[in-house]
Amino acid sequence: MVLASEVLDQIETHPVDVLVIGAGGAGLRAAIEAKAAGASVGLVCKSLLGKAHTVMAEGGVAAALGHVDPEDKWQTHFRDTMVGGKLLNNARMAELHAREAPDRVRELEAWGAVFDRTRDGRILQRPFGGHSHPRLAHVGDRTGLEMIRTLQDRAVAAGVDVFMECTITRLITGADGVVGAFGYWRTTGGPVVFPAKTVVLATGGIGKAYTVTSNSWEYSGDGHALAYSVGADLIDMEFVQFHPTGMVWPPGVRGLLVTEAVRGEGGILRNKDGERFMSRYLPEDRRGEYASTDEEAARWVTAQSEGRVTDARRPPELSTRDNVSRAIYTEVREGRGSPHGGVFLDISYLPPEHVRRKLPSMYDQFKELADVDITTGPMEVGPTTHYVMGGVRVDAETGASTVPGLYAAGEVAGGMHGANRLGGNSLSDLLVFGQRTGAAAAAAATSVAGWKKAPYLDPVQVRDAGRELAAPLEEGGGEDPYALQRDLQDVMQRLVGIFRVAADLQEATSELSRLKARWPAVGVRGGRTFNPGWNLVFELRNLLVVSEAITRSALQRTESRGAHSRIDHPETDQAGWGGRNSVVRRRPDGSMEVTTTALPEMSDELRLLLGGAH
């Protein structure tokens, strides 16, 4: 029997000023900023450095640089973001994002990123769904890799301490909020604590709650669940983005992302009858923004490939993601799908050289994984769980959550994208709010009284976290974590997908509570050394929390808006729901409270920018 007070003497301890959890774009950018501000920074990540999900981002980073179209300003970017988010965005976040993204992109270039160029030698920008101007700075279709490598090299050169292959399972709280975190090394299984003056969550999303997803195993809602566990608010959790184009075949890669850049470069969506169906699905109030004939769309594509401004309007395939996903889903459901249950996406009418140069990794991906040459034939694509708009409720300026000492940036933070995120706005979000949050977390850490002293960690919490960690190993032949994960994914995929209805959502909540009841009995074989079954147990706990939050929030919102489509409430109810965010928080008894809050007030300047859209 170990006394609680002895626990702290026996555990590996790394005190830091700022602990950043997650080393994707947001975490790296936050760590760089906090380090530059003079704080000591620990950066913890579940994988090797440089493997985080940002590496998968393909199409580009949205910033109104105005290199291709000088008309593009932060105001237009702001407006597109709000319109794309169905006005549910935190307007101040959308404003900061649009204003600061260009500087953040230029900063990457100054740190060594090598973006594709315009003819006059500047950063090239490509068009994307929902963006009214060519706006995405990019490197072929591997923009995320370029970004993460640039940030990684910068962070390491700056002297950020990186703790790789380390999972945080618990936040430790004190009288003044969050004071550190408890985790374990995935390579050895040994426990570790990080006393920290401030903690930044940058853990990404929740895609692994679904069967078909473009997300890797890492996307288990860790930050969402950690924040929830210490009483922080989560907002807008019902808004899960289903990316319209994931691979549908072969089965092993079902859900794998097919970048929107394919459509940005001119990719055409067709059903099995060869019909270019997207124009049928354009929302009436936005139809005027899209090409009305194939000829006009083709003129637009030609102009884009030559880097010219054109009066032709963009193709209907570049509608917002929520809309394209529903369209594809409907085509398939109504029997007009492709052989493997998707639709066709065709870029093969463009010169092969051009396709290979602009979409090299898509070319390789289809060639190597599906035996399809995208320069000679169409791809088969269908919707895939891609991104969660909802997340930790944060202050727009600082990324501070509703719990002192706890911050969030990137996908784990909510508010920025409203009901639907535009492509390319995620990478810029990571940079803008990573930078802001890193600066704020460092400022708060260095202003805490007695700043040289490491915070005191409650030994009881640390001991309990250690026991929780060991429990599945002691269970031996208990509940199989892989089976539990499959069952969870099945519930979410089946009942809380693209189209939702009250009866399904109610069934999902009762299914989820049954799954939750199975969790404590999960047991695993083997030891602590790089044991994936054991690792999965703690991710499952987090997935159960976020799944419940998504389902209950979806049940509460009795309207359709953006990525949230209710069959039983197909209308967008502006009067009833237009001004309200869903809020999820943990009650003291451990149950989940679901409520709403009014959207933050918008300044008159921003209101004016939105004009008729508002």
Added chain:
Amino acid sequence: MIEVRPPAEVPARGEALPGAAIDEARASSVAKLRVFRGEPGTPSRYDEFDVPVEEGMVVLDALHWIQGNGAPDLAVRWNCKAAKCGSCGAEVNGRPSLTCKTRLSDFDLDEPITVEPMRTFPLVRDLVTDVSWNYEVNRSIEPFSPPADVPQSDWRWQQEDIERVQEFRKCIECFLCQDVCHVLRNHETERPFMGPRFLVRAAGLEMHPIDQADRRPYLKDVGGVGYCNITKCCTEVCPEHIKITDNAIIPLKERVADEFYDPIQWAWRKLRGRSDSAPDRRSLPVLQAGRQAEPSIEPTPERLARAVGEDSPVAEPMHAAAPTTSTPAAEPTPAAERTDAGKVAKAARATAGARAKRARRRPDTGDETPSEG
């Protein structure tokens, strides 16, 4: 502003998709995988699994199937499953490969497919190795150094000026090139060698249109660019198809040669009073020898030779600060728990033989096998 149009005749339920799980009913055949199991300090073995094969299936799919059907603790490092992150490198039938893009249909399924960890790096467990050395090397390279006196607004370069650099920046850091490089694999040098991956990174910096740093002394004296003898094994295994040897290493060698072995440059350096010696503030770590052994004829017994009885340190974090208190030791894994006893005995016998054998040529990599000279 109604945007939602539910599909006609949609059942009110969401789509039930089979997803990534393998539908055994659809499986057309069975693959036999022989998977290396073990960790330092415990006996290792090969476990065999019969995996139902679906169309388009890759080795990583098979490993996931194994985890979900009988071996939940099989250690595999992976992330994106799309050949974009470079986490899942291993040796499949002796060839360094990304398991996420190595298709089962490329093999004769009548023969077992052997999957083993990358040989060059110390073993953590099963298919996972400690690659932290690479991160240490990376840190020793002088980062991008733009000119201080040119404002960024004036930076201009053409697409064709950066295509070579962009080729190098495609690298996903899977470290397969490091794994296959015989200089690293066989510890052929007394002094550190940064390996192909980091020569590629250095080349990307050196050839950046506006980078100002001169990494030639570093490449010569610290990075050991001279140790590469252009066998091109790295190019052969690169999943991003980067022409590592031709486009990165050879030009770097030429630059270094021009700087240090050209008599005019030599005289000029003397005149300027610049030293030939390496910059002293950076140094490369030495790759731990750990369980390294000579190249094998067959991976099987050789692998055992390395893993059985030879110790290799468990992975340390990349550059974690020194712990303020000691780490509780990881619990030992009951290693042979699920191993067929006969298999272990056979493996042990094979081990002894492997130690005695000298390398010839690995059957599947043919002439690309690392060789002396």
